[in-house]
Amino acid sequence: MRNYDLDFLKKFSMVIGFLAALTVSLILFAHHLQGRVPAEVDPATVQRQLNRIAPAGAVYAGQTGAAAQAAAVAAAAAKAASSVAYGGTMDGSVIFNNLCTGCHTSGAGGAPMLTAAGLGARASKGVETLHKHAIKGFQGTAGVMPPKGGNPALTDDQVKATVDWMLANVK
Numbered sequence: 001m002r003n004y005d006l007d008f009l010k011k012f013s014m015v016i017g018f019l020a021a022l023t024v025s026l027i028l029f030a031h032h033l034q035g036r037v038p039a040e041v042d043p044a045t046v047q048r049q050l051n052r053i054a055p056a057g058a059v060y061a062g063q064t065g066a067a068a069q070a071a072a073v074a075a076a077a078a079k080a081a082s083s084v085a086y087g088g089t090m091d092g093s094v095i096f097n098n099l100c101t102g103c104h105t106s107g108a109g110g111a112p113m114l115t116a117a118g119l120g121a122r123a124s125k126g127v128e129t130l131h132k133h134a135i136k137g138f139q140g141t142a143g144v145m146p147p148k149g150g151n152p153a154l155t156d157d158q159v160k161a162t163v164d165w166m167l168a169n170v171k
Contacts, residue, residue, distance in 0.1 A: 085153035092165020095158060099149050104166070110143015120170050127167070134159050 061068070086095055096104070103111035104119075112118035122130060135156050137147035148154045149162075 084155060085151050085158065088155070088158070090158060090161045092162040093169075095149075095154070095162040096165060099151055099154075100162060100166070110140075111145070112143075114166060114169055115171055118170075119166060123167055123170070127163070130163050130167070131160050134163050 059065075086098060089095065103109055104113060107113050107118070112122050133145055135148060138145040148159055
């Protein structure tokens with residue numbers, strides 16, 4: 001064999017060896033990645049598992065259970081009734097002093113103040129219109145009134161009582 005043939009075989013063997021090593025490393029890297037990817041779960045398999053662990057029946061506790069359920073319903077109704085703002089008071093001054101005074105004493109956001117020029121001018125639109133704007137909110141060129149003054153826990157009657165108190169106390 002000639003010298004250049006040996007040189008070619010040597011370099012060709014190195015290229016083949018490099019490619020074999022690269023192939024083995026790629027196979028090992030793919031195997032590693034395959035172990036890290038979560039397997040897809042068949043929905044039918046999940047449903048079978050849920051059916052296996054589902055309870056076989058329910059417990060009937062007789063009158064004791066019925067009484068506990070009635071007590072829970074009564075407690076939920078009492079909690080819902082107590083979630084009315086300011087304890088359900090219909091005193092407009094209490095609601096005004098706790099909620100409305102921030103805007104209606106300073107005129108913030110274009111809120112009319114308790115003066116003849118402020119609230120008195122808007123009273124000419126009618127009490128029903130003022131009630132509607134106070135309950136549902138209003139956005140005009142003069143300012144913005146959020147629904148129920150920004151407190152959704154107020155009832156419509158509480159809002160009406162507060163508007164009526166404000167109209168009665170216009171200076």
